[in-house]
Amino acid sequence: MSDTNPISYVRETMLDQQEPPVTERGAIKWLRENLFSGWLNSLLTVASLGVIWFLIIEIGPWLMNTVWNAESLRQCREVLDGSSGACFAVIKDRWHQLLFGFYPREHYWRPVLALVLMLVALAPILFAELPRKMLFFSALFPFIGYHLLWGGSIWFPISILLGFVAGYVAFRLVVKVSSLVGVIAAVAGTLLWWVFLAGPFDAALYSVAPIGLEFVRSDSFGGFLISIVIGVSGISLSLPLGILLALGRQSDMIFVKSVCVVFIEFIRGVPLITLLFTASLLLNYFLPPGTSFDLILRVVIMVTLFAAAYMAEVIRGGLAALPKGQYEAADALGLDYWKAQRLIIMPQALKISIPGIVNTFIGLFKDTTLVVFIGLLDPIGLSNAIRADTDWNGIYWELFIFIGALFFIFCFSMSRYSMYLERKLKTDHR
Amino acid sequence: MSSTSDLRTQTAPPKTAFRFSMLLYDQRYRSVTIQIVFLFVLMLGIAWLVDNTISNLRALGKDFSFAFLSAPAGYDINQRPIEYNSQMTHGRAALVGLLNTAILAVMACALATVLGVIAGVLRLSNNWIVARLMTIYVELFRNIPTLVWIIIFGAIMTESMPAPSAFRGDTPSASMFLNDSVAITNRGVYIPAIQFATDLGTLPLGVVAPSINWLLVLVAIIGGIYANKAILKHATAVQNATGLRPKTWWKSLAVLFGPLVVLFVLFGAHLEYPELRGFNFADGVHLRNSLIAMWLGLGIYTGAFVAENVRSGILAISRGQTEAAFALGLQPGKTMRLVILPQALRVIIPPLISQYLNITKNTSLGLAVGYMDLRSTLGGITINQTGRELEGMLLMMLIYLAVSLGISGAMNVYNNRVKLKER
Amino acid sequence: MSDLAAPEIPVDRDIDISKMQVSDELAIQITGMNKWYGSFHVLRDINMSVYRGERIVVCGPSGSGKSTLIRCINRLEEHQAGQIIVDGTELTGDLKNIDKVRSEVGMVFQHFNLFPHLTILENCTLAPIWVRKVPKRQAEETAMHFLEKVKIPEQANKYPGQLSGGQQQRVAIARSLCMKPRIMLFDEPTSALDPEMIKEVLDTMIALAEEGMTMICVTHEMGFAQAVANRVIFMDQGQIVEQNEPKEFFSNPQSDRTKLFLSQILGH
Amino acid sequence: MSDLAAPEIPVDRDIDISKMQVSDELAIQITGMNKWYGSFHVLRDINMSVYRGERIVVCGPSGSGKSTLIRCINRLEEHQAGQIIVDGTELTGDLKNIDKVRSEVGMVFQHFNLFPHLTILENCTLAPIWVRKVPKRQAEETAMHFLEKVKIPEQANKYPGQLSGGQQQRVAIARSLCMKPRIMLFDEPTSALDPEMIKEVLDTMIALAEEGMTMICVTHEMGFAQAVANRVIFMDQGQIVEQNEPKEFFSNPQSDRTKLFLSQILGH
Amino acid sequence: QSMLETIQDRGELACGVSTGLAGFSAPDANGVWQGFDVAVCRAVAAAVLNDPMAVNFVSTTGQTRFSALASGEVDMLARNTTWTFSRDVDLGNTFAGVNYYDGQGFMVNRELGVSSAMELDGATVCIQTGTTTELNLADFFRVNGMSYEPVPIETNAEAQQQYLAGACDVYTTDASGLAATRASFPEPGNHAILPEIISKEPLGPAVRQGDEQWADIVRWVLNALIAAEELGVTSANIEELKAGTDNPEINRMLGSEGELGAMLGLDAEWAVRAIAAGGNYGEIFASTIGEQTPIGLARGLNAQWTQGGLLYAPPFR
Ligand SMILES: Nc1ncnc2c1ncn2[C@@H]1O[C@H](COP(=O)(O)OP(=O)(O)OP(=O)(O)O)[C@@H](O)[C@H]1O
Ligand SMILES: Nc1ncnc2c1ncn2[C@@H]1O[C@H](COP(=O)(O)OP(=O)(O)OP(=O)(O)O)[C@@H](O)[C@H]1O
Ligand SMILES: NC(=O)CC[C@H](N)C(=O)O
Numbered sequence A: 001m002s003d004t005n006p007i008s009y010v011r012e013t014m015l016d017q018q019e020p021p022v023t024e025r026g027a028i029k030w031l032r033e034n035l036f037s038g039w040l041n042s043l044l045t046v047a048s049l050g051v052i053w054f055l056i057i058e059i060g061p062w063l064m065n066t067v068w069n070a071e072s073l074r075q076c077r078e079v080l081d082g083s084s085g086a087c088f089a090v091i092k093d094r095w096h097q098l099l100f101g102f103y104p105r106e107h108y109w110r111p112v113l114a115l116v117l118m119l120v121a122l123a124p125i126l127f128a129e130l131p132r133k134m135l136f137f138s139a140l141f142p143f144i145g146y147h148l149l150w151g152g153s154i155w156f157p158i159s160i161l162l163g164f165v166a167g168y169v170a171f172r173l174v175v176k177v178s179s180l181v182g183v184i185a186a187v188a189g190t191l192l193w194w195v196f197l198a199g200p201f202d203a204a205l206y207s208v209a210p211i212g213l214e215f216v217r218s219d220s221f222g223g224f225l226i227s228i229v230i231g232v233s234g235i236s237l238s239l240p241l242g243i244l245l246a247l248g249r250q251s252d253m254i255f256v257k258s259v260c261v262v263f264i265e266f267i268r269g270v271p272l273i274t275l276l277f278t279a280s281l282l283l284n285y286f287l288p289p290g291t292s293f294d295l296i297l298r299v300v301i302m303v304t305l306f307a308a309a310y311m312a313e314v315i316r317g318g319l320a321a322l323p324k325g326q327y328e329a330a331d332a333l334g335l336d337y338w339k340a341q342r343l344i345i346m347p348q349a350l351k352i353s354i355p356g357i358v359n360t361f362i363g364l365f366k367d368t369t370l371v372v373f374i375g376l377l378d379p380i381g382l383s384n385a386i387r388a389d390t391d392w393n394g395i396y397w398e399l400f401i402f403i404g405a406l407f408f409i410f411c412f413s414m415s416r417y418s419m420y421l422e423r424k425l426k427t428d429h430r
Numbered sequence B: 001m002s003s004t005s006d007l008r009t010q011t012a013p014p015k016t017a018f019r020f021s022m023l024l025y026d027q028r029y030r031s032v033t034i035q036i037v038f039l040f041v042l043m044l045g046i047a048w049l050v051d052n053t054i055s056n057l058r059a060l061g062k063d064f065s066f067a068f069l070s071a072p073a074g075y076d077i078n079q080r081p082i083e084y085n086s087q088m089t090h091g092r093a094a095l096v097g098l099l100n101t102a103i104l105a106v107m108a109c110a111l112a113t114v115l116g117v118i119a120g121v122l123r124l125s126n127n128w129i130v131a132r133l134m135t136i137y138v139e140l141f142r143n144i145p146t147l148v149w150i151i152i153f154g155a156i157m158t159e160s161m162p163a164p165s166a167f168r169g170d171t172p173s174a175s176m177f178l179n180d181s182v183a184i185t186n187r188g189v190y191i192p193a194i195q196f197a198t199d200l201g202t203l204p205l206g207v208v209a210p211s212i213n214w215l216l217v218l219v220a221i222i223g224g225i226y227a228n229k230a231i232l233k234h235a236t237a238v239q240n241a242t243g244l245r246p247k248t249w250w251k252s253l254a255v256l257f258g259p260l261v262v263l264f265v266l267f268g269a270h271l272e273y274p275e276l277r278g279f280n281f282a283d284g285v286h287l288r289n290s291l292i293a294m295w296l297g298l299g300i301y302t303g304a305f306v307a308e309n310v311r312s313g314i315l316a317i318s319r320g321q322t323e324a325a326f327a328l329g330l331q332p333g334k335t336m337r338l339v340i341l342p343q344a345l346r347v348i349i350p351p352l353i354s355q356y357l358n359i360t361k362n363t364s365l366g367l368a369v370g371y372m373d374l375r376s377t378l379g380g381i382t383i384n385q386t387g388r389e390l391e392g393m394l395l396m397m398l399i400y401l402a403v404s405l406g407i408s409g410a411m412n413v414y415n416n417r418v419k420l421k422e423r
Numbered sequence C, D: 001m002s003d004l005a006a007p008e009i010p011v012d013r014d015i016d017i018s019k020m021q022v023s024d025e026l027a028i029q030i031t032g033m034n035k036w037y038g039s040f041h042v043l044r045d046i047n048m049s050v051y052r053g054e055r056i057v058v059c060g061p062s063g064s065g066k067s068t069l070i071r072c073i074n075r076l077e078e079h080q081a082g083q084i085i086v087d088g089t090e091l092t093g094d095l096k097n098i099d100k101v102r103s104e105v106g107m108v109f110q111h112f113n114l115f116p117h118l119t120i121l122e123n124c125t126l127a128p129i130w131v132r133k134v135p136k137r138q139a140e141e142t143a144m145h146f147l148e149k150v151k152i153p154e155q156a157n158k159y160p161g162q163l164s165g166g167q168q169q170r171v172a173i174a175r176s177l178c179m180k181p182r183i184m185l186f187d188e189p190t191s192a193l194d195p196e197m198i199k200e201v202l203d204t205m206i207a208l209a210e211e212g213m214t215m216i217c218v219t220h221e222m223g224f225a226q227a228v229a230n231r232v233i234f235m236d237q238g239q240i241v242e243q244n245e246p247k248e249f250f251s252n253p254q255s256d257r258t259k260l261f262l263s264q265i266l267g268h
Numbered sequence E: 001q002s003m004l005e006t007i008q009d010r011g012e013l014a015c016g017v018s019t020g021l022a023g024f025s026a027p028d029a030n031g032v033w034q035g036f037d038v039a040v041c042r043a044v045a046a047a048v049l050n051d052p053m054a055v056n057f058v059s060t061t062g063q064t065r066f067s068a069l070a071s072g073e074v075d076m077l078a079r080n081t082t083w084t085f086s087r088d089v090d091l092g093n094t095f096a097g098v099n100y101y102d103g104q105g106f107m108v109n110r111e112l113g114v115s116s117a118m119e120l121d122g123a124t125v126c127i128q129t130g131t132t133t134e135l136n137l138a139d140f141f142r143v144n145g146m147s148y149e150p151v152p153i154e155t156n157a158e159a160q161q162q163y164l165a166g167a168c169d170v171y172t173t174d175a176s177g178l179a180a181t182r183a184s185f186p187e188p189g190n191h192a193i194l195p196e197i198i199s200k201e202p203l204g205p206a207v208r209q210g211d212e213q214w215a216d217i218v219r220w221v222l223n224a225l226i227a228a229e230e231l232g233v234t235s236a237n238i239e240e241l242k243a244g245t246d247n248p249e250i251n252r253m254l255g256s257e258g259e260l261g262a263m264l265g266l267d268a269e270w271a272v273r274a275i276a277a278g279g280n281y282g283e284i285f286a287s288t289i290g291e292q293t294p295i296g297l298a299r300g301l302n303a304q305w306t307q308g309g310l311l312y313a314p315p316f317r
């Protein structure tokens, strides 16, 4: 250090942290920065406080003054005796209908067990930390779930399952000729089994060994049970279909591509409700006379097609975000198209598309409410039915609050999960 | 060692001979095979469906024809943007329905945009309470089906509003708002209508006959917008030349509203107030419950999605842009107008338009509250009265499809226009 | 030890630092300035004067508050105690003063922050037209002048996305210069650039320095510091720990922290 | 002129090129090959034979068709006229042949193209397991063997994103080697790397060359060419303009184009 | 394959009913469908499937019912559906007869002080969409030079809510439907059904056109129910009568004489089962909508022809 040089300077002692001045500290600062920085902000604060106050004043007493025990709205009113109050007794009286529809009461354990098993089956898909072996159960769950919910012959789901085995055998047999022929054989094998052999197989085994839970008809399904059944099947079926459509749309085979484009654009261009009407009113025009199949199944098919078109667009975005080098590297290593898709392309493309996929799922789940228009008794349909009952004629808000709250819980947790996943994938592999 | 100096060019690749086994094993021809198989299966499937349909129709003794569109409809429609009565044709009824769909869609888009922009911006505000409140709004509406909201708004309208009879009598239990000009009843909201003392009649244009007064008003509005554009352009020219931008707001106001005021005065425009007469309010404009419920349900629900788009659009513009603008000395207002908005709009508008598309498709939920849209007229009563479900559904789907493709086509044009230039 | 900085020197012409003028007028004066983020004390008792025409390099470990310091100078951040006087104007909450200071002080950021929706030329003319109220023609002429200075006039009608990083940073410099600022602040202008591009940008900055622009530059390009700086300021933990002439600073650091820091950045 | 290439030589050991074996069997034979992109004639009448164990460097100006040429050799691009015979198998549309050739020919890309969702080890074992149907254990052993060879066994369980560019490129090489190819193609393997990393990768390639691998390498690293190549091929406008031994090629280019090209790349 | 075979294979009759109209078709507290229309379905199911409970009730709205029938969603409609020319001829339905002769009426709140439909100018009218009543209403108001504001509604339950909430002044539908709806009001006495009946509404079961055998079965099951009342066959005495009586028509109907059942493709006891399922027409009427029930409808036009009504079953011969 030289004193001759005026600009030279060395600090001898380091300064310690100091407390900020009062204006920078604690509640005052928080208030100043968060609520009252500038007149506009203060105005907004006052306005929002007003809104909150209004809501509390309007809804608070009504909610606080809830009647839980009553058999009809009239009784509720008697209990309330003129004062304003909610009548959640209707939920207590009818919750089982809102949740299960007309599913036989003594069998409620079945949908509940199915739901629990579904969560177990979902766990390894949702959380990568869990052992991969659990995926085996996930693959079996659709059949278990089906049997739990509908019951009937246990051989039926098993014979459907065998269809996949048949497809696999067919594939093995001819794959040597060419993988293309193999795929065609697999599809044909599965379909042939389903169409021609599954029925007799089921009937034969059932006559020998009539095992199975009691059969429950589709029209006893209702309430959230139906929303979840349609939602979950739609979600799990639309993902693979969406992937195929996205691949078709990306394909350089002109016919395949244009068929996919037309399909996707058509489905996305018309309201879901018109498709549901088609499923319920027009489908039989397109099928041979006398065929009729379950309305829930038809709705699931339509909802799946609908969601698949949206899914395809989401996944296409993911595919487009992948660098071309990934395809080339897979080619150069000798992987064929499907292996490259399965091992290299899809794992990455799907990861990129997760937010979009989950959004499509949430949309699909919310859209299950539209089935009320074709006469299925989803929660909204049941709320109409409950209100049509003389006991509960005139009740509104309690039912809507209950239905809304349940939907909110489902959808909100899905969107939180997608945020969790996004965050996790962002840090993974980096 | 070799070296070539002549650079030969051929212009077209030669063709190679084709062998039959190539169909399966050759990279180039295999795709042809796949497509032929695919197409064959597809054709077979379609043929099967068509064949079934034909034989099913024959069994029912029905044909496939759109002649029903010119048969008298027989039913009434409560909301009629164009002249309609029950003696007119099903085609006309479908047109009325389509217009009702359009009215609802436009109203809901406007509401969703306004709410979405406000909520999206406020959600980013550093005002803690407001931000929380907006978060609650967005999450609450995004996570509950729109149909539930529509029904709730429908219920609010019918259950919580006073019947017109409550406005009657010496001591009415309900009263009108805004100086007796707006009545909110359980049959809808009645607001004042604008009437012209000098009515210039209508302009017969085939299917529709718009009022000449309103056409002139429309012309005045469009003219005003063009004039305003010219004023702004002139202001820019002046600014370019001198550096100083002339104040234009009063000129803009004048050209935007001046002609309107003149026209209104010329035509003797006055407000026609709703008035309780007989069973109902008469005069004024009647916004029916169904319209209000659909409008609020769709508008507020979609507004929550728009809010998210707006928020992410603004967040997509990095803080660096604002800082750079500030560092250059641009004031916050100009920073917003010249730097942030032009960039944010590019991000916001495409998802905004797909929300508009969703709204348009969701208008078909009008069924839930009895709104007479395209689905209720053509896709509902007409199908039911004529038994033409195949034709009716097909026509309805095609109309929705055309509208959707139109909207998304416009979106693509916009996207291409504003795409950022990159390396 | 003085040759340590050698491999970093990007300069390809002879610079006579003595020819660059420093007047004795004050451009910036900071006294007893303190700043907190919440309860975190980022800047502690900063005292510093910058003379017109002086070129100051600020260095220090990451998180030491360098960026915060220069961002306080054009009020991108607010300080809570002490005084900052820029070009005779004190920075307080007064919006007029802030506008005045900002239009006198140019700033170049690490990540360029060009406006991607405007062409290069529009980027450069935006502020002069809307802040300085310069007629468009004239603004464009000025802009082309500075674009020539940073050697990319031919890119004027391209968009930022079409330029390389080095070119973008030069545009950012030109954009600031178009406001004819009396003081330029640089916040690690080269640290987001590839090695070849660093040179382009440093050359531009050196040219500026030669013209006598008052500059404060946060950088770790020690070659640049040695070549053009009048003074190097070393910061740590929100404080100015040492300042000196570049030569002295590099060859003979006084404080232990400075020594440690220099050994780290020059070491590899 | 031969010393021009000196600064680029990355070799840190003595290579005795004469010890590397070249057999007289043909590994690749290309005759009268032509390729078009649409109506643009990218490759014009290419004739070329590569012997087993030969190491060929391909160079030429940008856009001259180097990448396209080597991508044709494992059918990442399709040629429209002429013949390519790799290891006795002619490349036509026949998928069986294509699969066969691809599993004999390894390729390393400029941008590595590692699979980011798989660990290094999984990257290396994927193709052996799914294409060669090797049991997983054995595939992992092979993979570790080659990872050791490229000197990064310790990274086996990391993800590509966690590695530096040079490390990634070495993984890419190991990944190709795991398929035990008889021929390796390199498309500018070092041009996306920082200078320090180039050396790591070139060392790995030299080690490969010493083991007698047949290699075709598109590169502008003339040091590498001089050190290990048996032949340098110079391409321009889709044609092979000149080919020669490296020494002759660099010291005594024949064609004007070659001279121009060499002066450009060695010039700065 | 004929409809009959299809249904017998399936083991279940798909019957389209309303979404809920007390007395006509509505599920009871246990979810079992009950009512006047439902009884027709049960009788048909009993005749063809030998099990009155083997019915899958599909609720249809006014709008969806014909589509449901035409598309094969349901095998028959028993849904207070009016037999009209266009529905029969153009829409491709076949009506199997009339089980209730009705007409369209109006219901208003007594507070309005309206005593005639002619005083309804300017009223807001709740109306179920997709019904004949919607069309009649349009005609009625137009012909009488009055205006009205229609509020289109999907189901009876919703209409009831809207009406009770005062969202419309008037509810109009078949008079029987009005009575059924009013019966479920908290205070039925506050509401008046206006005297004007503005249309003829012969309500009856319908099937899809194209399978005559199936149409005949439904038609003759209905006729059997009506004839049984006329002939004094009831659910109480049918076991006894089916062994044979001295009335040859009863014998032919109940299968102890002749081959009527076989001609329909059914067995001999088809009508016995149909009648045993819920009784004859009179019994069904009395137990579902008759004067002893909350609905409280008088037989009126729906009395046997012998009693001065319109019910007149063709002979079983
Ligand atoms: N907005 C902020 N809120 C809270 N803390 C902040 C904020 N900005 C910066 N800091 C903290 O202030 C300290 C100084 O930050 P500053 O950016 O000035 O450091 P720097 O010296 O420029 O570092 P670098 O070399 O990494 O740019 C850091 O510890 C940083 O974490
Ligand atoms: N898919 C394609 N479609 C059309 N033209 C192409 C395509 N790929 C490459 N080309 C053109 O073919 C020519 C040769 O390209 P190629 O990539 O083989 O050149 P290169 O010698 O590898 O150049 P570089 O050194 O830049 O990698 C170039 O002019 C390029 O523009
Ligand atoms: N209200 C109804 O559902 C039926 C009304 C009327 N009988 C019809 O057939 O259209």
Ligand SMILES: [Mg+2]
Pocket: C066, C067, C068, C187, C188
């Ligand atoms: Mg910094």
Ligand SMILES: [Mg+2]
Pocket: D066, D067, D068, D187, D188
């Ligand atoms: Mg290349």
